[in-house]
Amino acid sequence: MATGINTAGTKLEINTTASTYVQVKGFKDFSGLGGGSAAVIDTTDFDSAAKEKSMGLPDEGQVSINVIFLPKDVGQLAVRAARGTRAATKFRLTLSDGTKYDFTAFVLTFERTGSQDDVVQASANLEVTGAVTETAAV
Secondary structure, X not given: XXXXXXXXXXXXXXXXXXXXXXXXXXXXXXXXXXXXXXXXEEOOOOOOOOOOEEEXXXXXXXXXXXXXXXXXXXXXXXXXXXXXXXXXXXXXXXXXXXXXXXXXXXXXXXXXXXXXXXXXEEEEEEEEEEEEEEEOOO
């Protein structure tokens, strides 16, 4: 029987200084990691019998995150600050089995939402720049 990686214990961290990462508390879910695509380059010439193509550089796309909004959380404050400075910022996503994904991204949005009989939540879209590095669990 196959078992998967439990999402409980997954954490998101943001780099705040050269070597310091802080956890983004209230982290509930993520999507889009590894979901980007590459450009298709047309290499067709007059000798081609059909369209010929090659693959351009991969684009890692966007990672979307959702959190319970905690206005005093150091990690969430760092995400909001990164949006304000428009700086490329390092993030680390660690799964419960220890697998790590390190990437650099621009914080495009940090939107707060609320609904009846719930807590205030927030979502952010992170535009990945460069490659995502996966470090397998040991």
